[in-house]
Amino acid sequence: MTWYTQTGVEYSPLSSSNQKFRMTIAGEDIMQPFSGTFTAALIVASSVAMLGVAHTWADDSPPPPKLRLPADVVAPVRYRVELTVIPDQDTFSGTVEIDLRFAKSTPFLWLNAEKLTVKEATLKAETEKLDAKVIAEPKNYIGFRFARPVGPGEAILQVSYQGEISRKDTRGIFQIKDGDQWYVYTQFEETSARQAFPCFDEPGYKVPWQLTLHVKKNQEALSNTPIASETDTHDGMKTIKFADTKPLPSYLVAFSVGDFEIVDAGTTGKKNTRVRIAVPRGRTAEAKYADETTPAIVDLLENYFGIPYPYDKLDEVAVPLFGGAMENAGQVTYGSSIILAKPDQDTPQRQRNWVWVAAHELAHQWSGDLVTTAWWDDTWLNEGFANWMADKIVNEYHPEWGWKVGEVNSTQGAMVNDGLVSARRVRQSIESPDDIANAFDQITYDKGAALLYMFESFMGPERFREGVRNYFAKYAWKNATSADFLAALAGDNPDIASAFSTFLDQPGVPLITVNLECNKKAANVELSQQRFLPLGSPGAAPQRWKVPVCLRYPEGSGEARECVLLDQPSRQIMLSKTTSCPAWIVANADAGGYYRVLYHGELLNNLLKDDARVLSGREKVALIGDMAALTLNGKLPLGTALALAPNLARDSSRQVIVKTMEITTDPKGNLVPPDLLSQYHRYLEDLYGQRARQLGWKAKPGESEDDRLLRAQLLDVVANQAEDPELFAQAKSLALAWLDDHKVVAPDMVATVLNTAARHGDEALFDRVRAAAKLEKDEDSQSKLLSSLGLFQQPQIAKAAFSILLSDEFNIRQSIAILVVAHDSPKTRDLAYDFVKQNWDALMGKFPTDWGAFMPFVSNSFCDEQRRHDAADFFEGRSTKYMGGPRNLSQTLERIDLCVAYKKTQQPSLIRFLERYGKEN
Ligand SMILES: [Zn+2]
Numbered sequence: 001m002t003w004y005t006q007t008g009v010e011y012s013p014l015s016s017s018n019q020k021f022r023m024t025i026a027g028e029d030i031m032q033p034f035s036g037t038f039t040a041a042l043i044v045a046s047s048v049a050m051l052g053v054a055h056t057w058a059d060d061s062p063p064p065p066k067l068r069l070p071a072d073v074v075a076p077v078r079y080r081v082e083l084t085v086i087p088d089q090d091t092f093s094g095t096v097e098i099d100l101r102f103a104k105s106t107p108f109l110w111l112n113a114e115k116l117t118v119k120e121a122t123l124k125a126e127t128e129k130l131d132a133k134v135i136a137e138p139k140n141y142i143g144f145r146f147a148r149p150v151g152p153g154e155a156i157l158q159v160s161y162q163g164e165i166s167r168k169d170t171r172g173i174f175q176i177k178d179g180d181q182w183y184v185y186t187q188f189e190e191t192s193a194r195q196a197f198p199c200f201d202e203p204g205y206k207v208p209w210q211l212t213l214h215v216k217k218n219q220e221a222l223s224n225t226p227i228a229s230e231t232d233t234h235d236g237m238k239t240i241k242f243a244d245t246k247p248l249p250s251y252l253v254a255f256s257v258g259d260f261e262i263v264d265a266g267t268t269g270k271k272n273t274r275v276r277i278a279v280p281r282g283r284t285a286e287a288k289y290a291d292e293t294t295p296a297i298v299d300l301l302e303n304y305f306g307i308p309y310p311y312d313k314l315d316e317v318a319v320p321l322f323g324g325a326m327e328n329a330g331q332v333t334y335g336s337s338i339i340l341a342k343p344d345q346d347t348p349q350r351q352r353n354w355v356w357v358a359a360h361e362l363a364h365q366w367s368g369d370l371v372t373t374a375w376w377d378d379t380w381l382n383e384g385f386a387n388w389m390a391d392k393i394v395n396e397y398h399p400e401w402g403w404k405v406g407e408v409n410s411t412q413g414a415m416v417n418d419g420l421v422s423a424r425r426v427r428q429s430i431e432s433p434d435d436i437a438n439a440f441d442q443i444t445y446d447k448g449a450a451l452l453y454m455f456e457s458f459m460g461p462e463r464f465r466e467g468v469r470n471y472f473a474k475y476a477w478k479n480a481t482s483a484d485f486l487a488a489l490a491g492d493n494p495d496i497a498s499a500f501s502t503f504l505d506q507p508g509v510p511l512i513t514v515n516l517e518c519n520k521k522a523a524n525v526e527l528s529q530q531r532f533l534p535l536g537s538p539g540a541a542p543q544r545w546k547v548p549v550c551l552r553y554p555e556g557s558g559e560a561r562e563c564v565l566l567d568q569p570s571r572q573i574m575l576s577k578t579t580s581c582p583a584w585i586v587a588n589a590d591a592g593g594y595y596r597v598l599y600h601g602e603l604l605n606n607l608l609k610d611d612a613r614v615l616s617g618r619e620k621v622a623l624i625g626d627m628a629a630l631t632l633n634g635k636l637p638l639g640t641a642l643a644l645a646p647n648l649a650r651d652s653s654r655q656v657i658v659k660t661m662e663i664t665t666d667p668k669g670n671l672v673p674p675d676l677l678s679q680y681h682r683y684l685e686d687l688y689g690q691r692a693r694q695l696g697w698k699a700k701p702g703e704s705e706d707d708r709l710l711r712a713q714l715l716d717v718v719a720n721q722a723e724d725p726e727l728f729a730q731a732k733s734l735a736l737a738w739l740d741d742h743k744v745v746a747p748d749m750v751a752t753v754l755n756t757a758a759r760h761g762d763e764a765l766f767d768r769v770r771a772a773a774k775l776e777k778d779e780d781s782q783s784k785l786l787s788s789l790g791l792f793q794q795p796q797i798a799k800a801a802f803s804i805l806l807s808d809e810f811n812i813r814q815s816i817a818i819l820v821v822a823h824d825s826p827k828t829r830d831l832a833y834d835f836v837k838q839n840w841d842a843l844m845g846k847f848p849t850d851w852g853a854f855m856p857f858v859s860n861s862f863c864d865e866q867r868r869h870d871a872a873d874f875f876e877g878r879s880t881k882y883m884g885g886p887r888n889l890s891q892t893l894e895r896i897d898l899c900v901a902y903k904k905t906q907q908p909s910l911i912r913f914l915e916r917y918g919k920e921n
Contacts (some may be wrong), residue, residue, distance in 0.1 A: 064141045065110055074102045076200050076207050084214040085257045087175055087182035095160045096197040102151025112194035112201035113142035118161045125155040142198055159198050169848045170322055178280035178320040183258030185319050187326055190436050193250035203249040204374050204479050211242045215257050222278055222315050223255040224330040247477050249372050254328030256317050263287045268295035269302050269309040278317045286340035289351055297359050300393050306469045310370045321813050325357050327364030337780050347748035348705045359393035360386045371472055374479040379439045380426045381485055384448015405617035405655045408591045412625035414446035415509045419532055421539040422890045426504045437884030450594045451503050457592030458548035458563055499546035510545050510595040518581030528570030532596050534632040536901020552589035553582035561589050584614050591622035596629050608647050617653045624659045638906040639913030649687045654710040665721050669826030670863040671910055679918035684722035692718040699746050712752040719756045731756035739772050754788035766797050783814055790818035793827045802835040812846055823858040833858045837874055853882035856892040863899040
């Protein structure tokens with residue numbers, strides 16, 4: 001459970017700056033409707049605790065494992081788990097039987113367990129039944145000692161115990177209320193299965209499970225497999241026995257219990273697999289779009305893999321107030337705001353997000369579930385692969401959505417993160433529980449996906465798919481590693497595996513410098529590589545990859561494309577398909593590469609000529625991202641980038657327009673000096689104002705989905721960055737009207753309307769929004785209301801908003817949004833930071849487990865040395881105590897350092913540009 005998005009740029013394919021950001025936590029892919037850009041992923045809490053807590057055990061006992069269970073002593077063969085689970089109870093009872101195979105003789109056994117109280121444990125070895133005495137329960141582990149050494153050979157461990165059903169965390173077994181009903185769900189990735197049963201809680205132990213649940217007679221229970229038998233036990237309860245699972249690691253086991261309504265979504269795939277959607281009582285109508293789309297997504301996945309959907313059924317479960325989604329085999333869970341929408345409140349953005357998330361989770365049924373990574377250091381094989389596949393499926397399913405253009409932002413976002421010296425490698429060795437938490441980051445998800453895309457482009461999609469199919473066929477029902485994947489992919493071409501490894505095993509982004517020199521006989525391109533490092537970075541630039549560089553240039557009346565594997569610091573290439581000097585050259589053809597490009601001489605201007613018409617939409621998005629990055633490393637003066645942006649800001653493509661905001665906006669208010677604000681506002685107004693007003697706040701009959709999707713982003717920038725008083729007056733009256741009647745504002749504009757009104761709102765409006773949030777029954781509307789409370793700018797109102805976090809007025813999983821949006825705004829970020837400092841202990845008491853690890857995010861917008869030192873002093877020893885905390889803090893501090901250096905170098909160029917802009921326009 002990590003988060004991090006902290007990149008400062010939005011990288012969701014759907015939207016850009018200030019609107020939404022995707023968070024990936026523990027295998028959960030999340031779109032959160034906060035209007036902040038930088039944010040930590042505060043949605044999911046880990047219940048995994050740190051190692052090394054004091055404990056005692058018998059003197060002759062071995063010490064507990066440091067990180068992993070000893071691999072050479074004993075392994076599970078099969079589990080049988082029996083649990084009694086009643087929603088609204090804070091505990092559950094259970095029995096687990098584990099068939100074990102001992103490789104050697106031992107009197108001891110270590111398993112993973114957490115927050116479990118063992119009542120009784122025995123070991124059946126041959127014909128004998130031995131006591132298994134609990135000798136130690138340090139965090140994460142439980143140790144047993146047998147009356148005599150057992151093994152080698154087989155034995156059965158039986159443990160009966162009690163555990164917790166959390167109301168605070170969304171890890172382990174937890175419960176959430178919807179309406180007046182409690183529902184129980186599970187979330188075991190990465191390491192929370194140990195809160196449900198003592199087990200070998202590592203992905204490499206992949207064996208069959210058989211689950212039996214005792215539940216209330218009138219309730220439904222779902223798990224990974226179909227129900228094998230159901231027996232009434234005449235005490236108001238029933239016993240549900242589920243069929244044996246295929247081999248699964250512990251983190252993919254799941255169940256749900258409650259008064260669900262079950263929607264039959266028909267069948268899918270070559271095996272006619274039954275698809276159902278489980279929703280909280282009364283919400284069947286909201287599953288309409290998921291019901292219509294799931295079977296088609298599974299079909300498309302089957303076609304790609306060439307392997308039928310691997311499991312006997314597919315249930316999709318809606319989990320209220322849950323921020324993500326999880327690929328449990330045969331029983332996928334999704335946050336209710338991802339999978340459900342009232343038909344009259346549904347939006348194109350929600351539907352597109354749903355299809356992408358569903359494609360990601362369902363891709364995992366093969367990549368992650370059918371073939372599982374051997375250990376967490378290869379998490380990219382699950383997550384990067386699922387992200388890459390989700391993009392592919394969305395493009396195939398709905399080519400008219402233009403996802404191909406927007407998806408470039410995922411690569412771009414990963415490259416921003418990868419510019420930090422504190423960035424992880426895709427394959428980073430796991431040395432502590434912190435490393436497991438940090439493994440679920442943007443590098444794993446988006447860099448992993450970008451690398452797959454790059455090598456697919458380089459190898460060609462057919463050859464690539466053949467390699468992928470070979471890999472899944474060979475390792476089905478088993479575990480695999482990066483080496484296994486690369487061997488299957490590369491076939492007999494060793495260059496592919498070695499080139500791919502240069503990106504997996506070292507951090508950073510290559511910066512490719514391009515120079516074109518022509519003579520009478522030939523056109524020569526010089527390519528060179530070094531690590532891209534922003535201004536102020538302590539990293540060293542010399543670093544070498546084997547980079548697949550693909551070039552595109554005009555040839556005769558058409559165009560040519562050629563690719564090279566750049567494995568030297570620099571190399572000259574004679575263009576093979578032309579002898580004349582090309583009028584332009586694209587050095588990242590179709591934006592397929594994971595690298596940034598620096599064009600020499602006139603090459604950049606040649607591409608931007610005539611509104612960059614030679615570039616594809618993907619190439620435009622990549623080029624704008626590269627231009628923004630080149631201002632970060634000082635190769636492009638910010639003033640020059642601002643002068644070039646208008647060429648692209650008038651583009652017909654929504655994604656291209658939105659991408660220019662990465663260059664043109666200053667959402668954290670760190671760069672534009674107060675005396676130049678009016679010129680700056682005019683600049684933004686000139687770029688976006690006319691289009692924003694044309695679109696207006698309300699949808700026009702018959703308008704395109706692109707216009708609908710662009711509206712919120714453009715109005716947000718013109719109202720809140722260009723400070724257009726007319727627009728925020730309109731937003732305020734719309735917000736007031738919406739508070740009375742939700743029908744007067746389109747659902748996809750509600751957040752922008754509320755946020756804009758709040759930014760300019762007074763105490764009376766604050767009180768109204770707060771009161772409305774309290775009365776609101778709809779989860780989505782309530783989240784939007786709460787989020788807007790964090791945007792009021794007056795200090796006393798902001799303080800009142802923060803105090804909500806300390807009260808029990810709202811679920812903390814929703815009210816955290818107040819802090820998330822407030823830290824981003826120049827007027828409230830100090831107040832947000834001070835609030836966290838002053839109330840640290842109280843907040844830690846209220847937050848779900850391990851949210852503390854993400855809290856340095858409140859200093860993400862700082863851009864001066866004094867605040868940087870203050871944040872370092874405060875968080876060191878506090879946030880660093882929580883899972884994944886140390887790296888989160890070091891990344892935040894590095895970002896502040898980079899901002900300081902950036903401001904010092906680029907602010908003068910910005911000032912010159914705005915002064916001139918004021919005179920000329
Ligand atoms: Zn995933």
